[in-house]
Amino acid sequence: MSYKEKKVLPIGSVSELTGLSLRKIRYYEERGLILPERSGGGTRKFSFNDVEKLMDIANQIEDGMQTFEIKKMYKKDKQKDKGKIRDEMIRGQLNAAFKMSK
Amino acid sequence: MSYKEKKVLPIGSVSELTGLSLRKIRYYEERGLILPERSGGGTRKFSFNDVEKLMDIANQIEDGMQTFEIKKMYKKDKQKDKGKIRDEMIRGQLNAAFKMSK
DNA sequence: CGTGTAAGGAATTCTGACACG
């Protein structure tokens, strides 16, 4: 297993790397978008993969997507289901295009 | 800059990854063998490169090398000086061989 | 729904020192 998958970063480092507030990061976990591990004492430990995922999430949130939609996308992404996901993909792109047009 | 160089790991994670005690890690920093960054509040932040370096250091210590020698080696290593370093290289190997022969 | 914030507590980390050897 490479470094990118190791769950070792504290939430403070993740916040600095992503630019997201601690509140946002915890909330995205609460919604099941990311799954950090926990130390014996209960503190969250993230991987660099989580960091990358969070940056993607941040973009999708900016595009007006909702957490449950994003979560669905990741689920579909995993099972490589090219069907229903299309709606969200297109919706995401439309939102992005709309945003840029302003 | 890749993930390996990012100073983001707390000392606890480094301790788990390397198997070294917090005391040892702090001591090796005190001797100048590693240079973690500090957060605003003063907590150490290490990189995966530091983790790798610490595992090397641990081996050299096991081989009976002293911290100041190890430090010299890293200095020489940087300036690619192939001269005096030889003593320590050989000494390290001899110590290792000696240890295995037991 | 997504996010900020104040609140109280618990886990993590920090430093300087004493101990042993």
Added chain:
DNA sequence: CGTGTAAGGAATTCTGACACG
């Protein structure tokens, strides 16, 4: 010299809640 440990304090993180919208 290298490392363990107890000590007291400071920084970091945790959760549940109230607020706004």
